Amino acid sequence: MNAPDRYERFVVPEGTKKVSYERDTKIINAASFIIEREDHTIGNILRMQLHRDPNTLFAGYKLPHPLQYKIIVRIHTASQSSPMQAYNQAINDLDKELEHLKKVFQAEKIRIENISL
Amino acid sequence: MVGVSYQRFPTVKIREMKDEYMKFELRDTDASIANALRRVMIAEVPTIAIDLVEIMSNSSVLNDEFISHRLGLIPLVSKKAMEMRFSRDCDACDGDGQCQYCSVEFCLNVRCEGDQTLDVTSGDLRSFDPMVMPVDANIGKDFDEDSVDPSIQKKSGIIIVKLRRGQELNLRAIARKGIGKDHAKWSPAATVTFMYQPEIHINEQLMETLTLDEKEDWVESSPTKVFDIDPKTHQVVVVDPEAYTYDDEVIKKSEAIGKPGLVEIYPLEDSFIFTVESTGVISAYQLVINALEILKQKLDAVRLSDDAQENDEQFGELRQHLGGVL
Secondary structure (H helix, E strand, O other): OOOOOHHHHOOOOOOOOOEEEEEOOOOOOEEEEEEEOOOHHHHHHHHHHHHOOOOEEEEEEEOOEOOEOEEEEEEEEOOOOOHHHHHHHHHHHHHHHHHHHHHHHHHHHHHHHHHHO | OOOOOOOOOOEEEEEEEOOOEEEEEEEOOOHHHHHHHHHHHHHOOOEEEEEEEEEEEEOOOOOHHHHHHHHHOOOEOOOOOOOOOOHHHOOOOOOOOOOOOOEEEEEEEEEOOOOOOEEEEHHHOEEOOOOOOEOOHHHHHHHHHHOOOOOOOOOOOOEEEEEOOOOEEEEEEEEEEEOOOOOHHHOOEEEEEEEEEEEEEEOHHHHOOOOHHHHHHHHHOOOOOOEEEOOOOOOEEEOOHHHOOOOOHHHHHHHHOOOOOOEEEEEEEEEEEEEEEEOOOOOHHHHHHHHHHHHHHHHHHOOOOHHHHHHHHHHHHHHHHHHHHO
16 A cells, blocks of 8 residues: 555656765765665675775775665775775776676677587 | 776676577676676566556456456567667656557457357467567467467467356557566566586595595585596596585585595686576577666766766865865
């Protein structure tokens, strides 16, 4: 009866930002990114990619509650970088990795088909 | 800092590729990418499924809701799904979801006239779009056209309901694009699994201190056939490392017979073996490609908006300024 609509899980409500940024007031170069309507799929790859960046001192994500459809990514960087820079870099690198993966996949398919012919 | 990249270059090796099944190796990446890929394939690759049913008449033994639910679960060929629009963000029909860009109409009209029970199957669904139809529709047609024997007719197809003399079912259905996160009927994946590739090292020296009986006993202790004994040399050999299920049984056995370290097994943490089975709505290969595309779109969606960045830069300047004064 009062169950929330199923689409609530993946449709960002009107007037809400997909990503909001919140700088830490006490620690410099630390910030939280609140990402609406995302889950472990995005949270975990972002976190692991951020761990590859030597300027990132801390990167973690949490799903605060299973019925709150958002994740919080917290980043703490060294002084020569900034959380925003690290965040953008991680997304760019992941994007390139997936693009690469798609290319090698297509190439591999062609290779397999030529063998079987 | 500009120009620095921590990107990886994963490699892929396809081992087996059929229409609805695929097995491949993914290397030089980590578990987060492998798991994201698996999660997207199961829950976020779009397909088409019946979402709205208008029943004109139904005198069958099943109630309207029951039949609607069954219709929703029928797999429909979804090659078009990636290009289609979601009804909720379609501007052509103001979100009522009944236009050519976001929906496909089906109708079904069957009445049983004979004394024999009539099966209503997915083959009775008439699609208004030849690109979107029940996955097994073609198999059914090949049978029907020439076959004389009515018992062979309609052997394929998914049974929706059975009718007796005088009963009828007449309905109109709207199929829409959706994702598995919304409802499992939209999931294109039957199973998607991945495992770490195991690396198995047998300590040959220690193994040779075992008698043949002990070796046989040890080989048998593995619930899956990972090891075997060479009939000529009587040496223990690894026959299928991937059959290992990380159950630790052989390691426990080694300890039990007082020879710990007989074998060392560890997972290669950057190598994954994937198996992908699709439901047939798209090919297994297309499922993987679509998943990569969707994951990329999701990443693009979580990029920071420009105004957020500007705000931060201003704040940064202020901080620098203050830092200079102090």
